[in-house]
Amino acid sequence: MSTEKRPPLDRARVADTALKLLNEAGLDGLTLRAIARELDVKAPALYWHFKDKQALLDEMATEMYRRMVAGTALDPSDTWRERLLKANRGLRTALLGYRDGAKVYSGSRFTGLVHVEQMEETLRLFTAAGFTLAQAARAQSTTYHYTLGFVTEEQGVEPLPGERREGFDVAERARLMADFPLSAAAGAEIFQDFDQHYEEGLELVLAGIERQYRPTGP
8 A cells, every 4th residue: 555645635626627628628528537436536525616517627627727827917098999809818828728618617706706807907997997887897798708709619629739529620621611712711710720710819809898988188
């Protein structure tokens, strides 16, 4: 029997192990049993820390956020556009670091107040720029939902950067749709160059926010 002392089993260790396994198994394959096996404990031991899988996903999403903002500080000189661009680009980069990262993050709730400080600063920046509080909240949530949705679809094609799922060959798709030339040609606009398409879409959302709310500040 090994006498090596293992680190204590706590929420942080379980979430860290789950995030590592996520890249191997994906969300569907991430089970409490698999996590327990990796931690060398019995599955019931995990229920002391998480009542169910959703509670674990909430902690995983919170840890993803902690890692995303660690060592970063908001620039008080940002315009509202710059803040939204930085925040959403950073979120997309963070989500792409995990297989099914967007699915884990979407619909989860943070397990603490780790996000509130930056949220408060950003709302303050927006209201100072002429947005009402309701408009500021809507602008942030709309860009956030755009990024989550975009990455969810992106990871449906490329689960991890450089790894493409079978069935998303653009040339083969075009061949099968030969009788529908516009739809065939659109494949390259939908399933390739995700970086460019994300940036174009984000700019469209920002332009809509500016046109709809017409903030008075920068």
